[in-house]
Amino acid sequence: MNDKTTLLYIDDEPINLMLFTAILKDNCDIVTGLSGFDGLEKLDKHPDIKFVFSDMKMPGMDGIEFVKQARQKFPDITYFLVTGYDINEEINKAIENKLIAKYFNKPFDIKEIRKTIDSIKK
C-alpha cells in the first residue's frame, strides 16, 4: 500500500478521464470508469478507494443514481459530483441529504479539487 489516496472518477467522456488522471496522478492513484455500472464494478475491485468523483450526466445511470447505489455498498467513501450544468435542485437535494459532499463545475478547477481532497484527507 502506498500512501497515495485512491480515487475513482466516472465519466462517459474518455478524454476527461485521461486528462483528470494526467493532472492528478502525482497526488492520487486514480481509477476510472466509463459508466455507473463500470464504477460499481471498480469499487468492488478497489476497496482502497476513498473518494469518488462522478460526472452527472451519463447514459444508462446518471451520477446521482450511481452515487446512491454506491453509497449503499460503500457508505464510508466521500462522494463528489462533477457537472457541466450549473447547480440544480437534484444536486441541491443530494447535498442536503449528505449523499454527496460537494459538487464541481466543468471545466473543473484542479486547484479546488486538490484543496478539497487535501482537507478531507486530514
Place this chain on the structure above:
Amino acid sequence: MSKILSFLNHFLGNNQQYLVESEAKYRNIVEHSLLGAYIIQDGVFRYVNKKICELLGYTYDEIVDKLDPLYFAYSEDQKIVEENVKKRISGEVQTLEYEFRIVRKDGTILFVKVIGDQTTYKGESAITGSLIDITNQKQAEEALRLSEERLRITLDATQIGIWDWDIDNGLLYVSPIYYTMLGYPLEEKPSTLEVWFYRIHPEDRKMVEEKRRKIINQEERNYVYEARILHADGSYRWHQIIGYVVGYNQGKVSRMVGIRRDINSTKLAEDALKRSEGRLRTLIDTIPDLVWLKDEDGKYMQCNHSSEELLKATEKEIIGKTDYNFFNKRLADSARQKDIEIKKSKKSIIYEELVPFPDGHEEILEIIKTPIFESSGNFIGILGVGRNITERKLAENVLKESEELLKILLKVIPIPIALTDFNGRYLLVNDAYLKASKLSEPEVLGKTIEEQGLIVEDNNQRAIKQEMILNGSVKNAELSITLKDGEVKEFLYSRLIIRRNNIPMILNVSIDVTDIRTKERELEQYRKHLELLVTERTKELDTSNEELHAINEELYEQKEELQTALNTVNTTKNQLIQSEKMASLGILSAGIAHEINNPLNFIHGGSIALELYLKDHLKEEINEVSSYLDAINIGVKRASEIVKSLSHYSRHDDLPKNGCNMHSIIDNCLVILHNQLKENVEIEKHYTEKLYSIQGNEGQLHQAILNIIVNAEQAIEGKGKIVIQTEVVDDNLIVEISDSGVGIQPEFIEKIFDPFFTTKAPGKGTGLGLSITYNIIQEHKGIIEYKSKQNKGTTVIIKLPINELKT
C-alpha cells in the same frame, strides 16, 4: 269815353260863345253824336239832341221847353236827379257825374250816366250835360253780382271752401268759409301753402305731396283726394280736396284752383259702416255653419270661411263658380233645381242632404235656402246656410241600432229576464226564462209566478220583499224555485222598477246559479285540500330558494374572482411572452451547457496537463510557451463564463430567499464598481426613509442591480451623472436608476431584454446582462421598465413587491 265827354263838355260849356257863333257849323256834329246832349234852364229842357230823344222815346218838340228832367227820372232816383240839378244851378258844384234810371215813354227803364256841367244859355244860367246809356253794362254787373252771391250762399251752405293756388308765388287764396269751416280766424292776406300743408295730418302728407308732385310734373291735370285736416280745436276732420290746373306760365303750371269740403261725418259714417260690416263678416266667418250667397245664375257671390274649408278653395276662387265646379252633377243639378224653385216661390226651404266634398269625405248637411230681395223688390240671390248634422244623424242611427241590438240581446242572453206589472203578472219574458222554467210562452204571459205552477221558497220571498221596501230594488238576492217537475233551481235574483212607454213596470233578472252552487261546494273541498298542499310546497320552495340564493352569491363571488384573474392575465400577458422566451432559452442553455463544458474541460484539462508536463520535462521552454497556454486558459475562462451565465435562464425558484435590504445591495454594487466607475461620473443617491422589507435572493438582486449600474456607466460618454432613487409606493419598492448617457435608440428599446442583444464592442459585453436582470426581477415577481431618450439618458424603473415573496 271820358275823353270824348270832356271834349263835349268843353265844346258845350266853356265855349258857349264860340258855339253860338259857329252853331251852324257844329250843330250837325252834336245833333248826330252817339251821346245824348241836353241843356236845362229854369227847370225845363231847352235843348236835347237826337240821341236824347231816342233814349227817352219822345220827340224833340214833346220835350223841349215843356218837360223837366224829373219827369223822366225813375221814382226812386228823382231825389238824386233833383239834388244834382240844384247843385249845379246853385253853383255849388261846377261839374258832376252820376247815374240814375230813366223811364222811357214806353215805360221801359234804362240806366244812364250823366256828366253834367254849368253853362249859360242865351245869356241866362243853365246846366248842360251828356247822357250815356249804361243799361247793358249795369245789367251785366247786376247779373255777375247776383251770380256771385248765389255761389257764395251755395258754397257757404254746403260748407265748400274755394281755393286758388298761385304756384309761382307760393300763395294760397282761400274763401272765408275755408277758415270758419276749420275754426280759424279770418286772415286778410293770402296764406302761404305751408301754413295749410302743416294742417294736414302727418300720415296723409306724403299722399298729398305725391298728388302735388304729379300736378307740378304735369302728369295729371287735376286731383281728388281725401285727407285729415287739423281743426282749430285740435281734432282732425276729413276733407275732400278737388283741384284743377287753370294756368300755365312759360310751360309750367302756375295756377290751380279747386274746392275743399268737409266730409268728416260721411267718412266717419263710412268707417263705422265698414267696421260694422267687418264685424258681421267676422261673425259669419266664425260660425261653423256654411254660409253662401248665389246669384240667379247659380254663381257664388260670397261665402264664409267654413265654406272655404270644406270646398278646399279660397273665397276668391269660389266666387264666380257654380256647384258644378265642386260637386257631382246629380247634386249640382238638384241644388240648381231648388234654387230656381225658391226664386219662383219666394219662400225659403229646409232639407237634408248627403254631400260628398271635393276632398272625398261625405257629410250630412241640413240646408236652409232663402231668396233675398232688395227693398225695391229686385232679386239679389239665394242665401244658403248649411249645418253639419252628420254626428246628430249618426247618433240617431246609433240609437235605433242599439234598440235593435237590445232586442236581439234579450233574446239570446242566457239569463232569464221577465217584465211584470205591479200585480206580478208576466208581460214579457225572454227565451232563457222559458228554458229555465221549462214553460211555454202561453203558460207564462198574463199569469203570476204561482199561476205558472212554480213554487218560490218562503224565506227567499220574504227577504226580497224586505229589500224591495228598503231600497226600492233588489240586487242578487238568493232565490230558490221548485219547478213543476219537482226540480229545484237556485237563482241570483235582481229586481228593478223601469218605465216603459211611461208605464212603470218591474224588470226581473234571475241568474241561474244551480250548477255554480253545486260546483262551489265541490270546489270548497278541493280548496281545503289544495291549501294543505300549498303550505307543504311553500316550505319546500323556501328551502330550495335559500339554497339557490347561496349558490347565486357564490357564483357572484366566482365571477368577481374571474374578473380579477382576467385583469391579471391581461396585464401580465406581455410579461408572460417575454418570460416564455426566457424559459425556452433556459431549457436550451441547460442542455447545451453540459455539451460545451465537456469540450471546454478537454481544452482546459489539456492545457493544465501540458503545463504540468512542461514543468516536469521542458523547464527551459516553459517560459516560451506559457503565453500560449495563457491564451488557451483565457479562452476557456471566457467561454465557460458565458455558459455559466446561460445557466441563469434555468429556473431558480429553489434558491433561498431572505429579507433583503435593497439599499445595502445597491451600496455593495457601488463599492465593487468603485474602481471601474469613471472619475467624471457623479453618483447621486436618494433613498426612501420608509421602512420596507423585500423577500429575495441577495446574490441575484445584487447581480441585477450591478448589471444596470454597469450599463448606466457605460452609456455615459465623458462627464455624466447616475441618479439612484428608491421610493415606497403602495405595496411596492420602486428603484429608479437614471443616467445622463447616450440613451437607447428607439428601434432597440424592444430588444434590450433579448439574450445576446448588445451594442457593445466584442468582448465588452455578452448581451446577456439585461436579460439576466430581467429574469431575476421576474423571479422576484417584480417589474422592470426602461424609459430612454436619445442623447438625454435612460431611466430604469424596478418595481418589487414588499413582503410578498415567500419561499
